Amino acid sequence: MTEKTLKTLLLQLNCHFTWRLLEKNAEIDEIEERLHNQLEYLINANKYMVYNLLAYIKYLQDNYEEAIANLDEAEKSSLANAAGVKSKLLVTYSNYAWVYYHLKQYDKSQLYIDKVNGVHEELSHTSNAKDTLPEIYGEQGWSMLKFGRKHYEKAKECFEKALKEVPTDPELNSGYATAVYRLEGFEKKCLDENCESLDLLKRAVELNPKDSVVKALLGLTLQDLKRADEGLKYIEEALEQTPNLPYVLRYVAKFYRREGMTDKALGVLKRAVSLIPNSAFHHHQIGLCYRNKMIEKKKLARTDPQNKRTYTREIQELIQKSIFHFEMTVELKKTHTYAYSDLANMYKEANQNVKAEETFKKALNIKTISEQEKQQIHLYYGNFALYAKKCEKEAIKHYKEALLIPVTTFGKEKCENALERIAERKIKENPRDALGFGLLGFVHQIKKNKIDAVECYEKALKLEPHNEEYLSHLCELRLAI
Structure with a gap:
């Protein structure tokens, strides 16, 4: 068989190599670390999916030996947990075929293509035949979720396709609800009772009550809908179920912080950081907590001038703590756009305007920045120019650039209002x-x-x-x- 013919067969396989997840020049170290953390903390039958993803990451790093080692682990995990359902091996065998192709070991590549065909043939004569596509779509959906926001819409589509075949599958319902939740959160859509993720998360919790992560997401969604009392019930249930699962702790802390329970949030986050010290998410949330405490102290300082000196010292300490954790965040995740913005604003609080401006520029130069993020960064940069630099011309430039971006975030209206205020003041003067x-x-x-x-x-x-x-x-x- 020629290399060209083999490549044609490989392109027909359903696996990470044909799902267009990442290019070789993408930032993948942070994703790899997250996957290793999941292997440590997620105790379920789907670890084979994580090994498959790690194999693909190793391929992107040109480490074919480690790629094969991870596929070996994926195969072992599948066989140990598949209960005779060989469809879980399809993606793994397809990945093997691709790795051996890139190693120019064409005979082995063909061997695994034959194994894929063999599984399909075997399943076609059993009652499990209908489960083949949902299995593959489900793994594709979870993989898309792991590789960032630009894949969330595709992840949602994958879970939708899978659920058409097996509508009551607990894991697939959890995946679908998670994908919709992330899309709505990213696009700021979950603001009223039309919130699509609400019913999906409720259904996922009903079908999979042991999934504490989905339970925590339901709590956050109810909080978004101004139903925090109801949401707190799910948050506390999730925390009780898995008190040492970092992925639950982060959402519990977020709920507490948004409810103004800052010290409680910090306590949970410190536990989470002790489990995963290099989590950008955890450090960002800690920075936000210290920022909240700074804002509270500023309010107290205004109402209690006699103790202003004490408050000023405490405010400066909180600013430095917040800066430390925001700096940790962008060091750990160099594409965390909002953390750059938060860091820049905190530099401004510390009267470090040069650092603040440099940080805003770094945020706007992130290659993967979305239009929504860019609009909000221009808003904050404009505010910085107007109030910290006292440069109206530069502020106008950023507000206008934000409004020329064809998306609608909370920042759009703020930019419109800012320009109107400047215009009306100018005309009045x-x-x-x-x-x-x-x-x-x-x-x-x-x-x-x-x-x-x-x-x-x-x-x-x-x-x-x-x-x-x-x-x-x-x-x-x-x-x-």
Whole structure:
């Protein structure tokens, strides 16, 4: 068989090599560490999936020996827990075939392709035949979740396909609910009773009551929906079930922090860090807790001026603690955009404006930054420019750049309001300020208030007739009306 023919057969396999998970130049060390942590703390029959993922990671690192070693572990784990269901071996055998192909051991690659075909043939004559696709779609879905937010939508689709065949499978329902939860959280959609993940998480908890992680996610979702009392019940159940599972502790702490129970959150997070010291998530949450305590102390300092000196010292200590943990976060996860933003704002609190600006720039230069994240970073950068640097021109630049990004986050409205305040102040101070009218025109244009936008740009052009930006926007609007 020629190499070209073999490659054609390999491309027909369903496995990590054909799922387009990561490119070789992607940051994978942090994912690898997370997977090793999961092997240590997740005690279930699906460890073979983690070994399959680690094998793919090792391939990306050009470490083929370790890739095969992890596939050996995946095969052992599958055989030990599969209860005779060989469909769990399909992805592992397909991965073997790809690794041996890259090692140019074509005979071994063909051997594993034959094994895949053999499993399919064997299953076609049994009652397990219908379980083949759900098994593969389920593993693909979990793999997509492990490899970051750009794969969440695909993960959701995989679980949907799997559940069409086996709608009451507990693990698949947990996976589907988790994928939707992450999508809604990332897109800030779970804000009312139309929250799709709520019913999915409830169903997952009913089908899989031992899954404490999903139970904790349900608690957080109820908190998002202003039903914290109900959510607390699930949070406490999850904590009681698995008091030393880091993946539960992080969500429990997040719930406590958002409820203002900062000291309780810190206690849980310190336990989590003792279990996984190098978790960026845990360090970020600790930094947020210290930031909350700083804000509380600032409020007390304003209402109790007699003890201002004591509060000032405590505030500075909290700022430094917060900075330490935010710095740890970005060191451990260099693509944690929000941690960069939080760190920059804390540098500002410490009057370290040069460091703050450098950090904002680093955040905007992250290759994997999403449009939602970019919009929010420009908001915070604009606020920093306006209030810390006292540079209105630079602030306007960042607010406008945020609004030109075609997404809607909580930051969009804040940028619109900030530009409107600047514009109205300018016009109040000087009724012939062209920039003020130009900014109002821009905001109206973003809001799709075309008539108001035209009116403002016309006023701006009367005051500054040769401004090409205003003229361009005005022509565009007139053509659209």
